[in-house]
Amino acid sequence: MTSESAQRKRARYVLFDVDGTLMDAVSNQRQVWHAWATRYGLDADEVYQVALRTRPMETFAQVAPGHDPHACLATLHELEDEDVWSGVYAAFSGASELLQDLPHGSWALVTSNYEHRVRGRFLRTGLPLPEVIVDAAAVEEGKPSPVPYLRAAARLGAEPADCLVVEDAPSGVRAGLRAGMTVWGVNAADPVAGVHRHFKSLREAVPHVLAFAAGPQRAR
Template sequence: MSPHEAPTGHTSETPVQLPAAVLWDMDGTLVDTEPHWIAAETALLGRYGATWSHDQALQLVGSALPDSGRVLAEHVERTTGTRLDAAAVVDELIAAVITQVSAAVVWRPGALELLRALGAAGVPCALVTMSYRSLAGTVAAMVPGAFSVVVAGDEVERGKPAPDPYLRAAELLGVDPADCVVVEDSPTGVASGEAAGAHVLACPHMVPIPAAPGRSRVVSLAEVDVAALGRIAAGRPLDTLPEV
């Protein structure tokens, strides 16, 4: 049997084709950390007398952390006159989110079950996140052995929406991005996966993701099994969402 095939349980059936690998986004896709990030941003800015709306926070979803730190620091200076170091802002946000995730992690619906099913099928997985290694490692440690590779935001020169993070993950796994499925929840992450040449499965969380040729979209990862990911990797998109 080919390493890219899975048994179907009946010898007369065609084996299920599997993706070469599945490359997972973390925040909002695997774990529900986006509310933690928004709460940390709001608390940090509030200490300096700056307000931060939910709509403003949504604009940062999926962004590289240096970009988010710069936006927040500029917002504080523009609205209060106080200058902040963008890198220090990022460090403080990460520390706050690690504290919250360590206290209680909330997995996105269907994500943990799909991750475990991929492991049972022998499909390698990578965690590809714009969060830094300190937070990515905390989450990866909660599912020991699930990820063959972790690519964090502080380990790539260009973050999402550039293709670099997903290209790096595929390189480390020794697979062609074109044979992989990227699982994402934000337009920024989707753009990164598509730029890398991978098949993208979007499961929107905080921000809508429009339909596009070749793009797969689902309401919940609970709708998806290993066979569905194989079909997506084979160029058969799945879309259960209405146009936005």
């Protein structure tokens, strides 16, 4: 085995969810849905509670069945795009340090949002961007399907078994597990079912994620 082959064999990769994992966007999501509900004359709190557990098109079907879902989605996208530049965003403690210290080409973002919004938010918060971003437009099946994480691994040239997924949400955790990857949960008081390790905050997870990326001795 050549030294180059040995190095590739030792390589480890980290795949991050964005909202709720690297960036606190809960208040932004609530504000966007509040603005959307107001435009349609709906109760904002009721709409937001539905939106928390369903995808947008499913949300529209439940809360605004008499409206064109595609028009509803266009309005939502307009409001989300506006929020990228007008909303207040904050990266979780430890996010900048972690992303700066990971080896170049060893990590990616896997998000149910769209790449242009992620880039805008990262620009505003000063977080570094990776070469690989798998967004909602890149796949036909979103989380909890394993497809987004498998797509990210393929673009990195990584085997699923060499990848660590860092997530905060049950759908993302299921996606990582179905992809055959190591999955760690962050930013929750209690662990999401199925995670291999759980950290109450991203800050707490930072040294462990860096250790995973450094070599195979820190697997599950």
